[in-house]
Amino acid sequence: MTLRNFRYVALVEATTFLLLLVASVIKNTGGSEIGVKVLGPIHGLLFIAYVVMALNLRESAGWTGKQTVWILIGAVLPFGGYVVDWWLARREQAQAA
Numbered sequence: 769m770t771l772r773n774f775r776y777v778a779l780v781e782a783t784t785f786l787l788l789l790v791a792s793v794i795k796n797t798g799g800s801e802i803g804v805k806v807l808g809p810i811h812g813l814l815f816i817a818y819v820v821m822a823l824n825l826r827e828s829a830g831w832t833g834k835q836t837v838w839i840l841i842g843a844v845l846p847f848g849g850y851v852v853d854w855w856l857a858r859r860e861q862a863q864a865a
Contacts, residue, residue: 771829771856775856775857777817778849778852782850785811787811788804788807788808818849819843822836823836
C-alpha cells in the first residue's frame with residue numbers, strides 16, 4: 769500500500785461521492801433511482817478503502833494525530849478527497865525539495 773495509491777483512492781472516492789449526491793438529487797426530483805443503486809455500493813466500498821488505507825498509512829507517512837483526523841474528515845465532506853490529494857501532493861513536493 770503506497771501513498772500514491774491512497775491519493776488515487778481519495779480522488780475516486782471524492783468523485784463517486786459527488787456523483788452519488790447528483791444522483792440523489794435527480795432521484796428526489798422524480799428521476800431514476802438507478803444512479804443511486806449503482807453508485808451507492810461503489811462509493812461505499814471506496815469509502816471503506818479510503819479509511820482503511822488512511823489508518824494503515826498514518827505511521828509510515830508520518831502524519832500526526834491531528835493530520836490523520838483531518839484526512840479522515842476529508843472522506844465525509846464533498847470535495848474532501850480532492851483537498852486531501854492536493855495537501856498530500858504539496859507535502860510530497862516540499863519533502864522532495
